[in-house]
Amino acid sequence: MEIIVPPAFSDYELIDSGNHEKLERFGGFILCRPEPQALWNKKLPEPEWERMAHAVFRRIREQSQGTWEGERGEWRKNKEMPDQWYVQYAYAGFSFRLRLGLTAFGHVGIFPEQSFNWNFLLDLIPKFRPGVFRLLNLFAYTGASSLAARAAGADVVHVDSVKNVLTWARQNMEASKLSDIRWVPEDALKFVKREVKRGNRYQGILLDPPAYGRGPAGEKWVLNDHLNELIYLCGNLLDKTRNSFLILNMYSLGHSALIAENLLKQEFPDASVVSGEIGVPDSFGRLLPLGIFARAEY
Numbered sequence: 467m468e469i470i471v472p473p474a475f476s477d478y479e480l481i482d483s484g485n486h487e488k489l490e491r492f493g494g495f496i497l498c499r500p501e502p503q504a505l506w507n508k509k510l511p512e513p514e515w516e517r518m519a520h521a522v523f524r525r526i527r528e529q530s531q532g533t534w535e536g537e538r539g540e541w542r543k544n545k546e547m548p549d550q551w552y553v554q555y556a557y558a559g560f561s562f563r564l565r566l567g568l569t570a571f572g573h574v575g576i577f578p579e580q581s582f583n584w585n586f587l588l589d590l591i592p593k594f595r596p597g598v599f600r601l602l603n604l605f606a607y608t609g610a611s612s613l614a615a616r617a618a619g620a621d622v623v624h625v626d627s628v629k630n631v632l633t634w635a636r637q638n639m640e641a642s643k644l645s646d647i648r649w650v651p652e653d654a655l656k657f658v659k660r661e662v663k664r665g666n667r668y669q670g671i672l673l674d675p676p677a678y679g680r681g682p683a684g685e686k687w688v689l690n691d692h693l694n695e696l697i698y699l700c701g702n703l704l705d706k707t708r709n710s711f712l713i714l715n716m717y718s719l720g721h722s723a724l725i726a727e728n729l730l731k732q733e734f735p736d737a738s739v740v741s742g743e744i745g746v747p748d749s750f751g752r753l754l755p756l757g758i759f760a761r762a763e764y
Contacts, residue, residue: 467723468742470582470759477553478578480748482515484508488754489515492566492574493553498522499572500539501754502719509750520547523572541568552641555581555610560588562613562642565634575608575634579744579756583672583713584614586761590709591618594669601670602661602703604654604696605679609635609647611672616644620670625650625657627681653681655692658699667705670712673697677718689718694729701733711737711763717756726760734762 479491485508488501498519508515516522525539550567553576566574591599599620603612606624608631616622616639624647626632632649639647650657654675673696679687697714704712712734714726727741741760745753 467727468740469753470742470744471753472579472582472744472746473557473585475555475557475578475581477555478576478581480746480754481518482508482510482750483748483752483754487515488748489519490578492576493551495520495547495551497574500525503755506752509748516544520545521568523568525572538570539572540570555584555614557581557585558588560614560617562610562617562638562644564608564610564613564638565641567634576610577607577756579746580610580715582744583611583715583759586713587611587614587620587670588618590711591615591620591670593709594619597621599670600668600705601672602668603672604658605674605676606635606672607631607674609638611674612647613638613642613644615670616647617642622647623650623668624648625652625654627651627653627679627685629682651682653683653685653687655687655696655699656681656685658696658703662699662702666703668703669705669707669710671700671704672713672715673700674715674717689716697729697733704734706734706736706764708764711761713759713761715757715759721758723758723760726758730760730762734764737762737764739763 477493481489483504484506489498496518521541521543523541552563564576596619601615601620601622603624606626612622612624629651677689723741730739739762744757
């Protein structure tokens with residue numbers, strides 16, 4: 467297993483972390499958000515966090531529990547800032563734009579720790595002739611990986627069950643002056659089952675599954691119950707030729723990279739499988755764990 471430190475980019479910085487929070491800069495704006503894995507103390511004093519932050523996200527107290535464990539919350543703005551703004555990502559001559567926003571769940575539309583996967587796509591896909599590489603992006607959210615793959619020349623199928631998230635991803639594509647990503651508003655597991663029946667093949671597959679979710683028709687997704695089946699089905703979709711790959715990312719607390727590695731080794735015994743933990747350094751050099759990954763590559 468590896469510890470991956472994603473490459474830095476100019477429009478993102480993890481300034482400080484601790485006491486279950488993180489202080490981040492996205493473009494020209496600094497946000498304070500909850501971070502359950504930051505169990506250590508903050509380096510900067512609390513008044514400095516308040517002084518620096520343009521906006522602070524707080525969970526809404528659950529009335530039945532009296533705790534702050536609910537998903538939804540609210541933003542308090544300390545300084546004037548827009549509700550939506552853009553950041554730019556550039557690497558190896560490629561670039562794309564991403565719209566950010568202050569959502570009710572504390573997300574902002576980007577997971578910066580995934581930049582190492584974006585770079586992987588931007589390095590690999592140009593080795594193929596245009597139109598030859600097909601990428602399937604499942605649970606694709608606002609589409610940073612889809613943009614990276616499309617910018618590099620891949621044919622991209624982007625699947626997410628939340629329609630307003632697909633709209634957000636499409637806006638990112640347009641802002642990046644890209645086109646022709648295929649948008650699929652569907653439950654990922656249902657879509658993959660149909661793709662297997664159709665006999666379709668992909669050279670690359672990305673999975674960013676949540677712990678729990680709902681499809682547009684009420685389909686229930688539970689990571690621990692359905693992930694093994696999904697990996698098996700993706701094994702029938704992957705074109706297991708040179709430079710093909712499947713990447714699995716997981717963010718749920720309590721999951722080990724060994725789980726992801728064992729799932730991929732089970733389904734792709736002839737592939738090279740690497741796994742590890744993703745850690746983003748704050749400005750004081752401490753690595754904040756922000757997920758695990760595994761990659762099977764031929």
